[in-house]
Amino acid sequence: MKTDIILAGVGGQGILTIAAAIGFASLHENKYVKQSEVHGMSQRGGEVQSHLRISDKPIASDLIPLGNADLILSVEPMEALRYLPYLTENGWVVANSVPFENIPDYPSIERIKKEFDTLTNSIWIDAEELAKSCHSPKSSNIVMLGAASEYIGLGFDSLKAGIEQVFSRKGKNVVDDNIRALEAGRQFSLKL
Amino acid sequence: MQQLVLLGAEAIAQGALDAGISGVYAYPGTPSTEITEFIQRSRISTERGIHxxxxxxEKTAMESALGMSYAGKRALVCMKHVGLNVAADGFMNSSITGTGGGLIVAVADDPSMHSSQNEQDSRYYADFALLPVFEPSNQQEAYDMAFAAFEMSEKFHLPVMIRITTRLAHSRASVVTRKSVDQNSLKLPEDPRQFVLLPALARKRYKRLLSLQPELMLASENSVFNNLGSGTDHSLGIIACGIAYNYVLENFPAGIPFPVLKISQYPAPVEKVRELSETCKSILVLEEGYPLIENSLRGMLNNSAIPVHGRLDGAIPRDGELSPDIVAKALGLETKTGPDVPAFIASRPPSLCKGCGHIDTYNALIEALKPIGGGRTFSDIGCYTLGALAPFEAINSCVDMGASITMAKGAADAGLIPSVAVIGDSTFTHSGMTGLLDAVNENSPITVIISDNETTGMTGGQTSSAVGRLESICLGLGVSNEHLRLITPLKKNHEVNVAVISEELNYNGISVIISRRECIQTAVKHKKVSKS
Known part of the structure; x- marks a missing residue:
């Protein structure tokens, strides 16, 4: 059993937090994990991606080969489409519908949505709205993780444990906020 | 023994801590920064009083590490590839002096230039200095090699390089640690003249370095990190260096059919290369970086006994980092790909943060330069290099740390008057001060703007050596009080700032304008800390 995940977004949107939570959750299940990420200049409002690989067996490459990602999880709608060449046949694309517009030639959201709808397996979710509605306005990235939780190949309880591990330093309230966000995202996808 | 999940960079740090370092020395630079940051955060480091x-x-870092080694202790010095250019004087000569306590020079190269000005391959520097290199293929090796490199350094009394590239530096995996080793005790060199490179003494030391080369080769031949794997299909032999080995493994999940020589320790083990080439009909060389081994296999006349494939014949692109797909293509394997990227997807280059002080500095400079004309602003390495992009398009150069001031001076010498330099505070204390002294000595008609955000911003907000010292440094170097100006880059100060810059542009001599406002990122962090 192997899951290859591309996490996508814009520098500062919290994809590394998602990566850390999945990483801890994988170890919780005694799985091998490799996670590569972008640091430095590209972080300044630029496009960022993280390759996350989880497997029962040792993992060779730190990078996912093209056409192999089981899941593209993007906290920004346009960024979800940037990594399509990585997507495997029947892979899932889960994207936040709220655009991060910091460039002059950002395409219209209708155009992005139209393209998104051509994908076989996809979930389009307003994670910010959902985060607000479950009283965790800062946790839209964790809503996204919840929305994609069916396709990560890990138990939901492991993901919860991962969240606890990531946020425990910040206190019980922050952990609870994020668990609520995780569950809200999951419920959204299960109802589709 | 413990299992930790670490970035490749952090694995080197943890390895060095466990191998008993007494200090780490570094200047931040992507992708090497996390080595030092990890040590700064670690509990062992505080408990053991590790510097x-x-x-x-990087030059002061290299020399301080050499000094610690002189005193018998284990030291680690870290830098990015272009940082080794800055440290090169000390690095090259440290191979002649040799070491006392173990000395590791950890260099992180950046093929594909994710965050750099070039993609130079540090293995060439080690070859140049006749020093051994460890090149880990994964996080566990990065950890283990810190031990191996210190042992080797103390065995041969030579500095040892650990070379990683961006991908490994910034990829996390689990690492099993070992029992930690105590620090060395203080010990002076047995030969009091070991580190005195007077020509007559240096010649002797150089002969010693040369005489060690066969032993370094033997160590590579017998290294646990260099293995020759047998294969059944001898139509091809593969040489895979460092992380390239993973991409070969990735492409053959059921086992590699070809003999593979994994090289993770240099000098490259010649006998193992010979054994591979004698049993195979052709060779594919996979190197993350320049074609170092491929070049020597081919030879100047390109008349190797069997065909050699790699970056030089186009089997692999000549530039850029490797990937599993690039390696698959070179192996003639089929590759897959998902749907194309839709044509309307716009690229999203990095940009200055909203509210960043560099923005207001550039806006004022652009306006002040209007009556004089553009094409005269030399800049430097840092976040403010993004001033080259729209909407500013405000700078005309970015070459190396400190080059803004010296290039502005040279251009002014040529008659481009006034010339402007834009440099950050940390870059100024890194390599700008000596250039400013040149400009002061000749009263060059240049205006130096130090865009001072009171941190090393680009690499994530590390402490800047310049904090609280810029005015006194400039005055000490001889800038006159009258032409050392301070402005605050805020929108509301725009008119005042334009006026100050204009005055100094019109002054026919050296002036420095410090444009000071804290980095917006570190300001947010500081606010959070003071709240809690």
Whole structure:
């Protein structure tokens, strides 16, 4: 059993937090994990991606080969489409519908949505709205993780444990906020 | 023994801590920064009193580490590839002096230039200095090699390089640690003249370095990190260096059919290369970086006994980092790909943060330069290099740390008057001060703007050596009080700032304008800390 995940977004949107939570959750299940990420200049409002690989067996490459990602999880709608060449046949694309517009030639959201709808397996979710509605306005990235939780190949309880591990330093309230966000995202996808 | 999940960079740090370092010396630079930051954060480091404060630049870091080694202790010095250019004087000569306590020079190269000005391959520097290199293929090796490199350094009394590239530096995996080793005790060199490179003494030391080469080769031949794997299909032999080995493994999940020589320790083991080439009909060389081994296999006349494939014949692109797909293509394997990227997807280059002080500095400079004309602003390495992009398009150069001031001076010498330099505070103390002294000595008609955000911003907000010292440094170097100006880059100060810059542009001599406002990122962090 192997899951290859591309996490996508814009520098500062919290994809590394998602990566850390999945990483801890994988170890919780005694799985091998490799996670590569972008640091430095590209972080300044630029496009960022993280390759996350989880497997029962040792993992060779730190990078996912093209056409192999089981899941593209993007906290920004346009960024979800940037990594399509990585997507495997029947892979899932889960994207936040709220655009991060910091460039002059950002395409219209209708155009992005139209393209998104051509994908076989996809979930389009307003994670910010959902985060607000479950009283965790800062946790839209964790809503996204919840929305994609069916396709990560890990138990939901492991993901919860991962969240606890990531946020425990910040206190019980922050952990609870994020668990609520995780569950809200999951419920959204299960109802589709 | 413990299992930790670490970035490749952090694995080197943890390895060095466990191998008993007494200090780390470094200047921040992507992708090497996390080595030092990890040590700064670690509990062992505080408990053991391990030195971990940032140095002003890579040269001061290299020399401080050599000094610690002189005193018998284990030292680690870290830098990015172009940082080794800055440290090169000390690095090259450290191979002649040799070491006392173990000395590791950890260099992180950046093929594909994710965050750099070039993609130079540090293995060439080690070859140049006749020093051994470890090149880990994964996080566990990065950890283990810190031990191996210190042992080797103390066995041969030579500095040892650990070379990683961006991908490994910034990829996390689990690492099993070992029992930690105590620090060395203080010990002076047995030969009091070991580190005195007077020509007559240096010649002797150089002969010693040369005489060690066969032993370094033997160590590579017998290294646990260099293995020759047998294969059944001898139509091809593969040489895979460092992380390239993973991409070969990735492409053959059921086992590699070809003999593979994994090289993770240099000098490259010639006998193992010979054994591979004698049993195979052709060779594919996979190197993350320049074609170092491929070049020597081919030879100047390109008349190797069997065909050699790699970056030089186009089997692999000549530039850029490797990937599993690039390696698959070179192996003639089929590759897959998902749907194309839709044509309307716009690229999203990095940009200055909203509210960043560099923005207001550039806006004022652009306006002040209007009556004089553009094409005269030399800049430097840092976040403010993004001033080259729209909407500013405000700078005309970015070459190396400190080059803004010296290039402005040279251009002014040529008659481009006034010339402007834009440099950050940390870059100024890294390599700008000596250039400013040149400009002061000749009263060059240049205006130096130090865009001072009171941190090393680009690499994530490390402490800047310049904090609280810029005015006194400039005055000490001889800038006159009258032409040392301070402005605050805020929108509301725009008119005042334009006026100050215009005055100094019109002054026919050296002036420095410090444009000071804290980095918006570190300001947010500081606010959070003071709240809690």
């Amino acid at each position: 971990s404060q940032w140095s002003s630049n």
